[in-house]
Amino acid sequence: MIRNMGYFTALGKTIxxxxxxxLYLFFASAGASSLSHDSLALxxxxxKQISHYLARAVATYAHDPQAFTxxxxxxxxxxxxxxxxxxxxxxxxxxxxxxxxxxxxRVEDRYFAEGLTLVDSxxxxxxxxxxxxxxxxxxxxxxxxxxxxxxxGWGITYDGSHLIVSDGSHLxxxxxxxxxxxxxxxxxxxxxVSIDQLNELEYIDGKIYANVWHTDIxxxxxxxxxxxxxxxxxxxxxxxxxxxEDVPNGIAYDAEEDRLFVTGKRWxxxxxxxxxxxxxxx
Numbered sequence: 092m093i094r095n096m097g098y099f100t101a102l103g104k105t106i107x108x109x110x111x112x113x114l115y116l117f118f119a120s121a122g123a124s125s126l127s128h129d130s131l132a133l134x135x136x137x138x139k140q141i142s143h144y145l146a147r148a149v150a151t152y153a154h155d156p157q158a159f160t161x162x163x164x165x166x167x168x169x170x171x172x173x174x175x176x177x178x179x180x181x182x183x184x185x186x187x188x189x190x191x192x193x194x195x196x197r198v199e200d201r202y203f204a205e206g207l208t209l210v211d212s213x214x215x216x217x218x219x220x221x222x223x224x225x226x227x228x229x230x231x232x233x234x235x236x237x238x239x240x241x242x243x244g245w246g247i248t249y250d251g252s253h254l255i256v257s258d259g260s261h262l263x264x265x266x267x268x269x270x271x272x273x274x275x276x277x278x279x280x281x282x283x284v285s286i287d288q289l290n291e292l293e294y295i296d297g298k299i300y301a302n303v304w305h306t307d308i309x310x311x312x313x314x315x316x317x318x319x320x321x322x323x324x325x326x327x328x329x330x331x332x333x334x335x336e337d338v339p340n341g342i343a344y345d346a347e348e349d350r351l352f353v354t355g356k357r358w359x360x361x362x363x364x365x366x367x368x369x370x371x372x373x
Contacts, residue, residue: 093262128306128326135281135308142311144366146328146353152361153190159356162207162216162247163341164290166229169193170343170352170361173207173216180204182216182225182232187352187361190217196232198225204327206247206291208254210268216221217244217256225270240271246292246301249312255299257292261285263299263312279312281319286310293342295351302340308352309342330363 131294136143138345162173170185180198198204203219214227220243226236246257253274265274279286288304298320299312311321325339354361
């Protein structure tokens with residue numbers, strides 16, 4: 092999934108200069124809340140201790156351009172997708188190779204569906220402000236149970252023992268998958284600066300991958316320390332976007348084949364990507 096490529100650009104020069112220091116001091120004092128893509132990229136890139144990757148598309152698959160993607164997972168040749176918006180939310184089973192929606196469950200209009208994960212044979216779909224988690228059987232997509240939690244639902248993933256959820260802040264919460272009780276909270280930061288707007292999540296090889304809302308950036312988070320260990324720039328994918336809300340939001344991983352998939356809200360494609368490591372020198 093990861094390849095290395097020598098890379099030396101004006102961006103690298105800029106962040107190695109006094110501007111990188113100035114950005115750090117500014118963000119450290121003001122906080123990293125709601126940074127633009129360029130501002131967050133410049134800030135992260137000045138930290139030479141973390142890995143920086145560019146996304147390179149190695150395959151593309153059809154995706155419903157009306158799907159307001161909030162969660163994405165992969166299992167046995169199929170993608171399972173949670174789509175949002177009031178009155179339009181759904182849970183979908185999608186044939187990866189054809190893009191065909193083979194099963195669609197409409198979520199009640201009162202819910203704005205959010206992140207999605209799989210625990211054993213149960214799909215867990217978060218909702219935004221309703222604070223309800225909808226639990227489905229993965230084979231039938233039959234709704235079986237609703238659990239509640241006391242904060243907004245954004246992203247969710249599973250590390251094999253705990254659910255990990257985001258609420259749009261810089262905090263990740265580790266929960267008991269049986270009853271959603273809180274195990275611990277994990278503040279996420281790079282340097283001394285909190286990284287907020289954490290959205291869709293995926294647990295991959297011992298790290299938490301998180302879309303940062305309204306940017307083309309995925310941060311790679313150490314689940315023990317909360318420190319950003321690396322980041323991925325998705326902007327090379329050049330997906331056409333019609334509104335400012337058509338942002339990257341969807342990360343799925345095929346562990347058996349080591350394939351990483353990404354998409355976004357109302358994107359026409361799901362991309363299988365290779366991570367190209369950026370280095371300052373050839």
